[in-house]
Amino acid sequence: QKISDIQEVYSHPMALLQCKQFFKLHPHIKLIEDKDTAEVAQRIQKQKLKNVAAIASTLASELFELEILARSIQSIQHNETRFVIVKPSKKELPDNQLSKASLKFELDHKRGSLAAILNVMSDCKLNLTKIQSLPKIETPWKYAFFVDVTFDAVENFNKASSILTIMAENFKILGTYKNARQ
Incomplete structure (x- = not known):
């Protein structure tokens, strides 16, 4: 697929907000809020959806074997979303x-x-x-x-x-x- 083929993009509301400038250049794409970026990528792969895309990480594209149509589309180039990995064992840093x-x-x-x-x-x-x-x-x-x-x-x-x-x-x-x- 190409960007021109995409009709809908699903992603977490914050991800959509952080990429607003990119989508102003593509007014034909409908933005739809979803609960999880990676889950959308997984859904696209499992259901073999066409004309649908997700804003997700490079890791999600690798895990679900999806092609990246555009990289680093966030409006503020050094804007990063933090994720926390929680684990049962406690390891303290010095x-x-x-x-x-x-x-x-x-x-x-x-x-x-x-x-x-x-x-x-x-x-x-x-x-x-x-x-x-x-x-x-x-x-x-x-x-x-x-x-x-x-x-x-x-x-x-x-x-x-x-x-x-x-x-x-x-x-x-x-x-x-x-x-x-x-």
């Missing part, structure tokens, strides 16, 4: 290999509460790479924050964690790991 962490904490809706937290992170040489806030439905005017930070020295992270434990409510370290870009 502290000197840790350089990234995912955190959760809660704050009241009052002036300067988030700024104070961000100042501590900055003072402790943490680099904020992601922040997401969600209102706590059961507690009006309280927000949960999910944050990813990177750091060069685990000592800086440990110092920040000690301070944030005192400043923020329900402070949790969701995970520490080695930054993939190192």
